[in-house]
Amino acid sequence: MVFGNAPRALRPYICSSCAKSLKLRSRKFATAASPDIYDVACVGGGPAGLSLLTALRSSKATSHLRLALIESQDLDRVRKWNLPPDQYSNRASSLTPSSQAFLSQIGAWPHIDTSRVQPYHHMRVWDGLSSTARITFDSPTPEPAIAHMIENQNLTRALLARLDSLEPISLLDKTSVREIHLGPPPSPLTPEPTYLNLSSYPHVTLSSNQTIAARLLIGADGPNSAVRTFAGIETRGYDYNRDGVVATLKLPSSFAHHPSSPRGVTAYQRFLPSGPIALLALPGPYASLVWTTTPSQSALLKTLSPEDFTAMVNAAFRLSAVDLNYMFTLPSNQLSEFQWRDSVHPSTASEAKGEIPHLISSVQQGSIASFPLRLRHASSYTTSRIALIGDAAHTIHPLAGQGLNMGLSDSKALAEAIEYAVCHGADIGDEMGCLDRYKGEVWWGNQRLLGAVDKLHWLYSVGSGPVVGVRKWGLRAVDVMGDLGVKGWLMRQAGGL
């Protein structure tokens, strides 16, 4: 039984008498009903959960901790994930340099299939209503890139590969959380004066009927976090009433961004009245789309033929909002509308200047999907013996491509807090001894980022009136002041440098 290992793992930071009592207890009460005790049990094996566990295992101070991962999906599917070079997952994210540094630090980066990763060096952002206002971000040299586009599965597969290469942890996959409760109150009948009191330990009953207890329970279980609900942590925020439409797009084969190309690769984002549309390069002639639309627009987009969908994407980067709104009223034939409008106002000149992306030639079959967009921020990330990371703690509008990066920075901060507690002999489940450090490190920064991205959303979802004029001048001013360091500051924010 695994339980027998627990005292070894706990010993470095619980007093020796407690450890002794634990040993006693384990001898006395290690029946089928008693729970496995872990130092850290993490619910959710997405990017946030996997990176936290990998960080803990790969750091000397925390590598001995007893770790468990509870994940409802089959992790073998993550391990075996493999797509041919001409196919890309529709779920791709922009990885900032600081996220990349963290992944290197925990030894996961070498496990990433870098042939499927695309750095980009420039950003073109412009307003779909005031066509003259645009902002250009260029990194001064090809290295470092502004960020890297990576498929989420490429990242999770690498994290899991790195985790598999380290001392094994308990991987409880194909297992979901059935129930979470606190341990039983200490029995007054227990004769010993000191014993390990499990009443403050969260106990997780799994779909396999097994129950595990954790000194520290991590909620990395995404936006509908069961751990957060158990902890009674409130979230604030609202639904944007917008969908994020994602798809994998193909450019003409003659056009492929080469990582070595001297011009570098550009990411494009245009703010339309419903929200921004972004085209992010993937290797070769491929690109990833994230388009913020109203729910009815996303419903229509999903019914279109591939040709008409492609025409809508091309229209969204080229035509006026008037044309685009009209095309959203048509059940089909968007291609013919696009061809006509593009012939009246050809976009070839701005395309040649690199101001707008190349024309898309097709959309990868079956890659069009949509997600409702929400703003949520947990009022706290921690309570006694519980910490939330990743989307369980916050969901953000995808316009700044920060969701995944925030989750990774949570992991980094929490792993560091745990390491600090272990090194200083504190209880890793204790708020004062460990968790406050984590919360203090990331909560305010995340709050600021969530607020800024939310404001950008509202600023740009205004379709008319003086705001359009103000933001046009604002965007222009930022572009003009680029040399004064404003853009550098914005880029550092975006890149998390």
Next chain:
Amino acid sequence: MAHTLASTRLFNLPASFRFTCVNLARTFSVLNRPPPHYAGHVPLNVFERGAVAAGSAIMSLLNPRRGDLIAALGETTATPYFIYRLRDVMLSSPTGRRILRDRPRITSQTMSVTKLRAMAENTVGRAYVDWLDREGVSPDTRDSVKYIDDEECAYVMQRYRESHDFYHALTGLPVFVEGEVALKAFEFANTLLPMTGLSIFAVTRMKPAERSRFWRTYLPWALSNGLKSKEVINVYWEEQLERDIDDLRAELGLERPPDLRERRKAMKEQRKAAKEKREKMGGLMAD
């Protein structure tokens, strides 16, 4: 209803101001005038545009016969903003888009007056040709657009100009001066083209009796109908010729001008006087 439509139309104004700056920013010296964007296009820089607008405004007040000046005034005041707005109105309507795609022209070749004269009473085509005949004009009497830079917007201006006689037929406004000025007011409320608004200044040249009828009767009718009816620029006239004109009015949400009986009576009495006046005024109101 009329109120909300009107206010949304006006509220949308600053939004589309976005287009203005592109064009306002354009300055060039007369020595390196850019190439024309379409046959007959005369590119003007900001200062020239202002000069043409001011000059044509003054000259056309002094010399109302100069239809070409009215046309120039219409074009130079429609840019940078208003003609783009009207183009967007067309782009938001399926029929408007078809018109912009097909770009039909109304000329004596495309509009055979003999065929139109053979149409049944109360059809759109018949009402139109009756108006032409009464005025002694033909579909060809419209100037070509030359000062609008965007080639598509130039077509929108051309279409507006060529549809003008259909607006007469559609509104059924009287032919004499307060009817003509009322039609301008209607067009202004409906298209927001500034020149149509400026033309209302012609009210200063009316006789007191005409003026009071204009203020009391025709102007309120024109403004409320112009605002509440659908945009007339989106009517594909070529496809509506056989249609019952009252039917079309109903579809557009247009009421007949008030005091029709009085108007008919007045028409009879004043036809003679009006004819004389028209001869005097020549092209002023033709645009």
